[in-house]
Amino acid sequence: MSAEPSKKKQDVKSTRNEYDVIVVGSGVGGTTVAREMSRRGKKVLLLERGGNWTALGNSMANLMVMQWSPLIFSKQLSAIYCTSNYGGASVVSCGAAVPPPKKVFDKVGIDLSVETEEARSEMWINKMPDVLVGPTTLRLLECANDLGYHWTKLERFVDVNRCVPNCSDCMLGCPRGAKWTGRIYGDDMLRNGGDLQLNTKIMNIIVENGKAVGVQDSKGKKYYGKKIILSAGVGNVGLLRRAGLNEAGRSFAVDYLQFIGGVIPHMNSVYEQPMTIGTQEHYEEDGFILVPVFTNWYFLAILLTLKGPWHYSWLKNAFRSTGIMVKVQDELAGEIYPDNFFYMASKTPSERDKKRLKKGADIVKRVLRRAGATDNSFMELPPMGAHPSATCRINDTVDKNLQTRIENLYCCDASVVPESLGEPVVWTVVALGKRLAKHLDAQLA
Numbered sequence: 001m002s003a004e005p006s007k008k009k010q011d012v013k014s015t016r017n018e019y020d021v022i023v024v025g026s027g028v029g030g031t032t033v034a035r036e037m038s039r040r041g042k043k044v045l046l047l048e049r050g051g052n053w054t055a056l057g058n059s060m061a062n063l064m065v066m067q068w069s070p071l072i073f074s075k076q077l078s079a080i081y082c083t084s085n086y087g088g089a090s091v092v093s094c095g096a097a098v099p100p101p102k103k104v105f106d107k108v109g110i111d112l113s114v115e116t117e118e119a120r121s122e123m124w125i126n127k128m129p130d131v132l133v134g135p136t137t138l139r140l141l142e143c144a145n146d147l148g149y150h151w152t153k154l155e156r157f158v159d160v161n162r163c164v165p166n167c168s169d170c171m172l173g174c175p176r177g178a179k180w181t182g183r184i185y186g187d188d189m190l191r192n193g194g195d196l197q198l199n200t201k202i203m204n205i206i207v208e209n210g211k212a213v214g215v216q217d218s219k220g221k222k223y224y225g226k227k228i229i230l231s232a233g234v235g236n237v238g239l240l241r242r243a244g245l246n247e248a249g250r251s252f253a254v255d256y257l258q259f260i261g262g263v264i265p266h267m268n269s270v271y272e273q274p275m276t277i278g279t280q281e282h283y284e285e286d287g288f289i290l291v292p293v294f295t296n297w298y299f300l301a302i303l304l305t306l307k308g309p310w311h312y313s314w315l316k317n318a319f320r321s322t323g324i325m326v327k328v329q330d331e332l333a334g335e336i337y338p339d340n341f342f343y344m345a346s347k348t349p350s351e352r353d354k355k356r357l358k359k360g361a362d363i364v365k366r367v368l369r370r371a372g373a374t375d376n377s378f379m380e381l382p383p384m385g386a387h388p389s390a391t392c393r394i395n396d397t398v399d400k401n402l403q404t405r406i407e408n409l410y411c412c413d414a415s416v417v418p419e420s421l422g423e424p425v426v427w428t429v430v431a432l433g434k435r436l437a438k439h440l441d442a443q444l445a
């Protein structure tokens, strides 16, 4: 039974050194560290700027968890997702489980194999039976393999006993609790005696004698702790810059993705679980993955508008289309502007990113064609960034222990990955959080 997070938020005191660990941001990075430290008997405070939206499985849930970010764009008008809610982006993730890419972490000398397996056993990771995959998605699998590609069922962090057929609501927040999210670890932390304070936006790091000793919220209240962990996603950049770490957010990754839709007569994947199958066969060489998933109707309307209002008539296909996504490892570029009122970031796909997207899109169209879609039914939506990451990279803003130049100040979330992962992020961030907890435990001993 989950503890009710909001009930514990009232009586946090501003006492110095009250906490062993203060974690800012309750996405998977923050909840993993907080939960791991509470399991080790440490006094933990988890601070989250958003609330705890529980009416999941509808478009309003998606907007509330994502802080209306489907409407937030980079300077170049491409959409970039950010969240503001208990559990962060994991609440609206698709549920695709991909382990940390070895090629990325080998380069920085980090081995996450132990933590990856530990997370696997806790995150309900498995493949879906056919009944939860759905007939259209199974048809895509068959067509791709007929064409000589190597598509398979993919792992997901979804409990098959609670998940139901003909449901595609994962990105609206799972209303049945069948999808693993950071809230599972957050609730675990509460049961272990940790504190969660929602609706608390942290504005500044308190630094004394070169060491981080606490944080201050937007109302001026101060919280003190021995170790300060920033797990605020893109929000880390403003906090670090205000603390003098100006290198943060000078370039970043977003794992550009592009949805390609088509209409296959007499079948569609609109009500089928996303990302249950796909392929990583192009990842090592070409830096992209292909997975069936498409956007919901309201975000489709936004993306069609961005593509050009003359494409708007394609909206009629919203409930009869089948979509496949290409997601690429993009080049580090652009900048985060934490204090800009009009746009939060500036970034466009590089020539290499565009080539990767095109190569992936060409394969997607072959598969859709084979499944019966005609070329005039295709819709290639504009690329967008679903995984803002690598803003405070390992070996750049943080060291291998995820510590910044300021002693006792750490980052732990998707912002520390050393480069674009180009594939689902959650499992990697959980593994990083578990690894950091071991380091903190040793430091606090």
Ligand SMILES: Cc1cc2nc3c(=O)[nH]c(=O)nc-3n(C[C@H](O)[C@H](O)[C@H](O)COP(=O)(O)OP(=O)(O)OC[C@H]3O[C@@H](n4cnc5c(N)ncnc54)[C@H](O)[C@@H]3O)c2cc1C
Binding pocket: 024, 025, 026, 027, 028, 029, 030, 047, 048, 049, 050, 081, 082, 083, 084, 085, 086, 087, 088, 089, 090, 092, 093, 094, 095, 096, 097, 098, 171, 200, 201, 202, 203, 231, 232, 233, 234, 235, 236, 275, 386, 387, 412, 413, 414, 415, 423, 424, 425, 426, 427, 429
């Ligand atoms: C639509 C969508 C689908 C996805 N699907 C998948 C998938 O299938 N599989 C997968 O592995 N990954 C997926 N991802 C990516 C994955 O969900 C995210 O990359 C990951 O959850 C990020 O976790 P995080 O801990 O880095 O940060 P976040 O989830 O961004 O959490 C940061 C938290 O910090 C809080 N915060 C920010 N600033 C402050 C502040 N100043 N004070 C206090 N709190 C603050 C925010 O409110 C937020 O809750 C998806 C992402 C999206 C958007």
Ligand code: SF4
Binding pocket: 095, 158, 162, 163, 164, 167, 168, 169, 170, 171, 173, 174, 175, 176, 177, 178, 179, 273, 274
């Ligand atoms: S498909 Fe399964 S995991 Fe996804 S929202 Fe529906 S019930 Fe939840």
